[in-house]
Amino acid sequence: MIREFSTAELWFLVLAVRWTVLLTLIAFTFGGLAGFAIAILRIARSRVSQLVAIVYIKVFQGTPLLLQLYLVYFGANLIGLRPDPWVSAAMGLTFYASAFLAEVWRGCLQAIPAGQWDAARALGLSYPRQLRLVIMPQAFKIAIPPTVGIMVQLLKGTSLASIIGFTELTRAAQMVNNATFRPLTVYAIVAILYFALCWPLSLLGQHMERRLNLKHLQVVKLQA
Amino acid sequence: MRAVGVARLDGDCVDYIFQFGFVWREFDQLLLGAWLTVRLSVLAMIFGLAVGILGAQAKQSRWGILRVATQVYIEAIRNTPFLVQLLLIYLGFPSLGIRLDPNQAALLAIVVNLGAYATEIVRAGIEAVPRTQIEAGRALGLRPWQNLRLVILIPALHAIFPALASQFIMIMLASSVVSVISAEELTAVTDTIVARNFRSFEFYLTIVGIYLALSLGFQAAFALIDRLLFQRWSRYT
Numbered sequence: 001m002i003r004e005f006s007t008a009e010l011w012f013l014v015l016a017v018r019w020t021v022l023l024t025l026i027a028f029t030f031g032g033l034a035g036f037a038i039a040i041l042r043i044a045r046s047r048v049s050q051l052v053a054i055v056y057i058k059v060f061q062g063t064p065l066l067l068q069l070y071l072v073y074f075g076a077n078l079i080g081l082r083p084d085p086w087v088s089a090a091m092g093l094t095f096y097a098s099a100f101l102a103e104v105w106r107g108c109l110q111a112i113p114a115g116q117w118d119a120a121r122a123l124g125l126s127y128p129r130q131l132r133l134v135i136m137p138q139a140f141k142i143a144i145p146p147t148v149g150i151m152v153q154l155l156k157g158t159s160l161a162s163i164i165g166f167t168e169l170t171r172a173a174q175m176v177n178n179a180t181f182r183p184l185t186v187y188a189i190v191a192i193l194y195f196a197l198c199w200p201l202s203l204l205g206q207h208m209e210r211r212l213n214l215k216h217l218q219v220v221k222l223q224a
Numbered sequence: 225m226r227a228v229g230v231a232r233l234d235g236d237c238v239d240y241i242f243q244f245g246f247v248w249r250e251f252d253q254l255l256l257g258a259w260l261t262v263r264l265s266v267l268a269m270i271f272g273l274a275v276g277i278l279g280a281q282a283k284q285s286r287w288g289i290l291r292v293a294t295q296v297y298i299e300a301i302r303n304t305p306f307l308v309q310l311l312l313i314y315l316g317f318p319s320l321g322i323r324l325d326p327n328q329a330a331l332l333a334i335v336v337n338l339g340a341y342a343t344e345i346v347r348a349g350i351e352a353v354p355r356t357q358i359e360a361g362r363a364l365g366l367r368p369w370q371n372l373r374l375v376i377l378i379p380a381l382h383a384i385f386p387a388l389a390s391q392f393i394m395i396m397l398a399s400s401v402v403s404v405i406s407a408e409e410l411t412a413v414t415d416t417i418v419a420r421n422f423r424s425f426e427f428y429l430t431i432v433g434i435y436l437a438l439s440l441g442f443q444a445a446f447a448l449i450d451r452l453l454f455q456r457w458s459r460y461t
Contacts, residue, residue, distance in 0.1 A: 062393075062439040063432045064400035066411065071432060074424040152303070159305035163404055170307055183315035191304045191312060198303035 005180040010189065016172030017193055023158045023168055026090050028151055031097025038102035040131070043109050053102065060099030066160050068092050073164045089161035096157060100150050108143040109135060145212060148205035152198045159194070169193060246423045247430045254427075257413030258434050264409050265396040268334040272395070273388070275335060276342025277377075283347055294343065301340035307401055309333050314405045330399070330407030338395055345387045349380030382454045389446035393439045400435070410434065 003009070042053035060068065069092040076083045112135050120130035162171035173190040177183050247254075282294040301309065313336070314329035324332065353376050361375035403411035414431050418424045 058440070059436060062397070062436045064397040064411070064435055066400045066403070067428055067432050067435065070428045071425070074428060078425065156303075156305040159307045160401065162307070170305065170311075173308075173311075177315065182319075184312070184317075184319040187308060187312040187316050191300075191308050194304045194308060195300065199299065202299075202303055 002181050003179045005176070005182045005185055009176045009180060009186075012176060013169065013172055013186070013189055013193065016167070016169045017197065019166075019168040020155070020158050020194075021197070023089060023093065023161060023166070024151070024155045027093035027097045027154055027158070030090070030094040031101055031154070034094065034098035035101030035105060038098060039105040039109060042102060042106045053106075057099045057103050060095055061103065065092070065096050065157050066163060068096055069160055069164050085161070085164055085166040088164055089158070089166040092164075093154065093157060093161070097150065097154050100153065101147065104146045104150060105139070105143055108139040108146075111142060112138050142212060145205045145209035148201055148208065152201050152205070155198055155201070156194065242426060243423055244426055244430075246421055247426050250417050250427075253413055253417060254410070254431060254434060257408075257410035257431070258438065260408050260413070261396060261399055261410040262438065264331065264334070264399055264402075264407075265392065268331060268338055268395055268399070269388075269392050271331075271335040272338030272342050273346075275339030276346040279339060279343030280346040280350055283343065284350075298340045298343055301337055306333070306337050306398055307404070309337055310402060310405065326402075326405045326407040329405060330402035330409075333402070334395060334399060337398075338391065341391055342388070345384050345391065346380065348387075349384035350376055352383040353379050385446075385450055385454060389443070389450070392446075393442055396438060396442070397435060 038053050038056055041049040042057070044050065069088060072092040072095070073083050073085075073088040076088060081087070116134055116138065117130060120134040125133065158168055159170040161168055162174065165171070167175075169190055173186050177186045180186065279294050279297070282290045285291055285294075310330070310333040313333045314324065314326065317324065317329075357379075358371065358375055361371040366374065399409055400411040402409060403415055406412055406415075410431055414427050418427050
């Protein structure tokens with residue numbers, strides 16, 4: 001039986017947004033933690049740790065997110081777990097986010113002039129303190145705009161979790177479409193909902209980037 | 225053919241025995257799938273770049289409405305997931321009387337998506353060409369078309385080549401998503417095989433390796449092209 005597309009269906013879609021947001025936040029939080037660790041490995045002086053970080057980043061940036069999700073989902077079997085859409089989606093997106101965040105943050109950490117490291121060392125700070133007290137506060141500022149960009153990418157990426165059966169916005173759309181058979185309406189609304197989530201973030205990222213560039217220009221002018 | 229080593233249920237824990245022999249037997253199918261993925265990506269890149277060049281022109285148009293429309297297109301594409309764009313085109317467009325088979329819908333969706341990113345990349349490239357250089361070209365009596373090609377496009381392409389190269393690799397990886405509408409490419413080919421023999425992990429692990437090899441291979445090839453092609457041009461510019 002075909003149902004009419006009514007406010008109930010619309011409401012169902014709007015409510016599904018929370019699972020998309022929740023999945024994004026989970027993946028961003030854990031991906032951020034893992035990504036930070038990998039960025040540190042990547043800039044460490046040890047060749048081995050650099051290599052480990054490079055391979056990790058290359059593998060996750062060089063393969064499709066969809067297949068990363070498939071591998072986590074089907075791989076759960078191998079370690080004796082039942083494939084669960086929640087766990088698989090969260091884990092798969094965490095891996096994905098960590099690789100992209102690690103690469104961006106590595107760039108930000110390495111953008112800090114070597115003189116800052118030397119100065120921190122000359123002050124007698126240990127390596128962790130050089131990083132925490134001198135390098136990170138400076139890297140933090142330039143890291144924000146690209147990090148927001150990755151959050152948008154991650155938010156869009158959560159739509160692929162629908163393919164392994166995680167009920168978020170895109171999967172909710174499939175369910176509503178199966179019941180109402182109004183694909184144009186349903187997917188247009190879903191697109192608008194995603195847009196409403198992503199666009200403000202994109203604008204925020206652009207705004208902060210522009211402000212950062214302005215500040216940078218002022219610094220350059222002052223130095224000139 | 226022995227069909228040994230299927231997953232055995234052992235209490236709560238499943239003993240899974242890897243059977244890569246299955247993969248080896250179907251490997252020619254996977255290679256065909258990889259070829260289809262590359263072909264789809266190359267086609268999409270050609271059309272996407274054309275859209276990008278048109279889009280970049282439209283963004284600098286004299287008519288405000290065209291500029292606004294281009295900006296709306298870019299923002300709409302960049303702030304919605306590719307999967308939703310794909311499903312909107314494949315499932316939604318028939319209600320508008322536009323009926324596409326999976327392969328056409330997949331190509332169209334990728335081109336529409338790529339076009340938005342390419343527009344921004346090409347525009348950045350055009351902005352990289354100093355205005356005075358464009359005016360100098362005009363002053364030398366070049367026709368608008370010649371000016372566009374020789375003074376704007378070629379130096380701009382030089383500037384944007386690295387960005388386009390990484391966009392190509394991203395599109396190649398993202399194209400695995402079109403398997404959900406059964407368009408022909410590597411992931412869809414694999415889905416079909418897996419539906420027959422249930423060796424999902426082995427097959428998906430193998431094609432992850434193929435995708436990785438493709439993206440690293442193309443990365444190396446683009447770096448080489450960049451060195452060979454543009455280093456020569458940059459001597460003149």
